[in-house]
Amino acid sequence: xxxxxxxxxxxxxLATMRRASDRTLxxxxxxxxxxxxxxRAGQFVGLEAADGRPxxxxxxxxxxxxxxxxxxxxxxxxxTFTGALFDAAQIxxxxxxxxxxxxxxxxxxxxxxxxLVAGGTGFAPIKACLLHLASQAPDSRRxxxxxHLYWGARTAADLYDIASVHHLAERLPxxxxxxxxxxxxxxxxxxxxxxxxAVVDDFSDLxxxxxxxxxxxxxxxxxxxxxxxxxxxxxxRLVADVFVAGTTHTDAGRPDGRTVDLVLDGxxxxxxxxxxxxxxxxxxxxxxxxxxxxTCGGKGACGTCRVRIAPEWRDRLARPAKREARLLDFIxxxxxxxxxxxxxxxxxxxxxxxxxxxxxxxEPQ
Amino acid sequence: MTATVLERSPLEKVGDAYxxxxxxxxxxxxxxxxxxxxxxxxxxxxxxxxxxMAHDILAEHGMVRGWHDVYVRFGTNTTKTxxxxxxxxxxxxxxxxxxxxxxxxFEAWEGDGGDxxxxxxxxxxxxxxADARQLFHVVRKKWATDSATGRALYDFAVEQARALGxxxxxxxxxxxxxxxxxxxxxxxxxxxxxxxxxxxxxxxLEIHIRHPHEKYGAFYEDxxxxxxxxxxxxxxxx
Numbered sequence: 001x002x003x004x005x006x007x008x009x010x011x012x013x014l015a016t017m018r019r020a021s022d023r024t025l026x027x028x029x030x031x032x033x034x035x036x037x038x039x040r041a042g043q044f045v046g047l048e049a050a051d052g053r054p055x056x057x058x059x060x061x062x063x064x065x066x067x068x069x070x071x072x073x074x075x076x077x078x079x080t081f082t083g084a085l086f087d088a089a090q091i092x093x094x095x096x097x098x099x100x101x102x103x104x105x106x107x108x109x110x111x112x113x114x115x116l117v118a119g120g121t122g123f124a125p126i127k128a129c130l131l132h133l134a135s136q137a138p139d140s141r142r143x144x145x146x147x148h149l150y151w152g153a154r155t156a157a158d159l160y161d162i163a164s165v166h167h168l169a170e171r172l173p174x175x176x177x178x179x180x181x182x183x184x185x186x187x188x189x190x191x192x193x194x195x196x197x198a199v200v201d202d203f204s205d206l207x208x209x210x211x212x213x214x215x216x217x218x219x220x221x222x223x224x225x226x227x228x229x230x231x232x233x234x235x236x237r238l239v240a241d242v243f244v245a246g247t248t249h250t251d252a253g254r255p256d257g258r259t260v261d262l263v264l265d266g267x268x269x270x271x272x273x274x275x276x277x278x279x280x281x282x283x284x285x286x287x288x289x290x291x292x293x294x295t296c297g298g299k300g301a302c303g304t305c306r307v308r309i310a311p312e313w314r315d316r317l318a319r320p321a322k323r324e325a326r327l328l329d330f331i332x333x334x335x336x337x338x339x340x341x342x343x344x345x346x347x348x349x350x351x352x353x354x355x356x357x358x359x360x361x362x363e364p365q
Numbered sequence: 366m367t368a369t370v371l372e373r374s375p376l377e378k379v380g381d382a383y384x385x386x387x388x389x390x391x392x393x394x395x396x397x398x399x400x401x402x403x404x405x406x407x408x409x410x411x412x413x414x415x416x417x418m419a420h421d422i423l424a425e426h427g428m429v430r431g432w433h434d435v436y437v438r439f440g441t442n443t444t445k446t447x448x449x450x451x452x453x454x455x456x457x458x459x460x461x462x463x464x465x466x467x468x469x470x471f472e473a474w475e476g477d478g479g480d481x482x483x484x485x486x487x488x489x490x491x492x493x494x495a496d497a498r499q500l501f502h503v504v505r506k507k508w509a510t511d512s513a514t515g516r517a518l519y520d521f522a523v524e525q526a527r528a529l530g531x532x533x534x535x536x537x538x539x540x541x542x543x544x545x546x547x548x549x550x551x552x553x554x555x556x557x558x559x560x561x562x563x564x565x566x567x568x569x570l571e572i573h574i575r576h577p578h579e580k581y582g583a584f585y586e587d588x589x590x591x592x593x594x595x596x597x598x599x600x601x602x603x
Contacts (some may be wrong), residue, residue, distance in 0.1 A: 012423075033403055098557075101536045103444060103575065163501050217450060235439045236580075242450045295546045297448060299434035304546070323420055330429040 007320025045099030152195035388566035395476035429467035460485025
């Protein structure tokens with residue numbers, strides 16, 4: 001039986017740092033105490049940023065544990081923590097790290113073929129799990145089940161650790177690798193289009209499969225729905241490690257969509273900031289440094305991410321759903337007030353004008 | 366006799382609005398809501414519908430706002446950790462397990478609680494639900510009798526869970542609670558503190574256990590309080 005390792009707070013030192021692509025750093029960290037860090041393949045850790053809040057990253061190497069852990073860090077546009085790592089971090093810098101956390105793992109002894117789906121730096125926990133699998137007894141590696149690995153990125157250059165895939169393929173003869181790119185011209189070296197389409201195009205019947213997926217929520221949702229509706233996949237057999245921007249898993253999980261400009265009219269005057277298509281307005285504002293509280297982490301539960309939409313923009317937004325409308329009413333919201341966590345940025349919202357934050361009497365902001 | 370004034374850790378700070386009596390009142394409302402939600406969850410329900418129903422029940426009791434989201438998790442989703450998205454479309458079976466985790470705000474004060482229920486006669490699922498509750502009390506009694514630190518409590522909880530054949534999810538390892546929002550005082554886990562948490566409605570103890578091989582788990586959560594604030598638990602020896 002595999003037991004969890006208690007999460008603790010550790011001081012760690014930046015041991016190595018490699019720019020694996022324009023957008024991705026591969027870093028290794030070592031405990032300042034010199035001890036080994038105990039974790040399981042597929043788990044993640046939190047690194048404390050200057051604002052005291054952790055940014056979470058999956059560990060890309062498996063147990064058994066050496067002195068160092070490997071993290072894959074995606075640069076988030078406007079992200080203060082990842083920006084500092086890319087631009088200012090030096091070997092020997094120290095951080096506070098908490099963890100290990102999480103239960104993502106490939107179930108031992110699964111009878112069916114496996115499908116692994118990684119979006120961007122979602123490759124990190126999958127790499128750890130595959131390395132773990134490769135380290136198991138040869139009999140289990142030679143299991144007749146096939147492992148189908150789909151790794152999606154914008155361009156071939158963003159498949160930043162392709163050497164590890166080739167290395168894994170040498171150790172796992174049943175590994176089938178499918179790179180999926182959503183930019184650039186189609187060619188024989190990779191599939192092109194949405195990551196989930198590559199999976200459903202390859203299988204007419206997924207009723208007997210397990211799928212393990214790591215990446216942004218939109219990718220995981222699209223994958224689950226497409227596989228269930230088109231290929232008879234049972235969603236209960238999806239094991240997902242969802243990267244949520246800025247709050248839970250990693251700020252590497254910010255969507256890769258087009259920029260959406262937002263015009264803020266706040267205490268500091270009027271300014272324009274950038275969001276990304278597909279992310280919630282809340283996270284775009286937080287990335288821009290707007291001090292919204294968002295106690296519940298953007299789940300639409302607490303009402304502390306309230307913004308006021310400019311009159312000419314109100315009708316262009318989808319109307320509040322039942323829960324949002326009820327909470328807005330409960331906290332005494334005024335006309336035009338919305339919960340920023342419930343507004344998904346889209347291309348038609350470019351130039352959206354709003355006030356934030358403003359004083360809500362009796363309510364923390 | 367020398368009187369000793371014990372200074373509270375800054376992590377136990379409270380605001381002007383904090384009121385132990387009101388915290389206990391919210392606790393009572395929270396437990397009532399959990400039981401009411403559980404009574405209305407039936408086999409054949411889709412998890413998303415149960416979450417909607419739970420929101421409606423909380424709203425009926427004046428708890429529209431939550432400091433965290435409402436979780437009703439069915440079957441395989443009971444292994445998910447706090448904040449993790451559920452796999453969509455899970456339908457509760459006739460011989461299944463589900464958990465509830467709510468963090469409502471009533472007026473100015475935070476509640477937090479969780480529990481696990483089964484729909485059939487699966488003995489292992491029933492044992493998971495019962496063990497989560499038992500572990501909560503065993504760990505709580507360790508705090509009450511040994512003045513254990515937060516870190517020691519969860520070291521103990523890991524051992525106790527292991528002895529019962531479960532994995533303890535340390536992502537859910539206790540936290541502060543207070544007037545809303547407690548994160549203004551301390552937003553870290555109870556398992557990280559190296560002092561004995563103060564008695565009184567300040568801390569929450571969470572126990573989330575998972576089967577080592579099967580895809581289900583169980584959860585129990587309540588405030589860290591003395592025996593007198595619970596029904597008779599004398600049968601739950603540490």
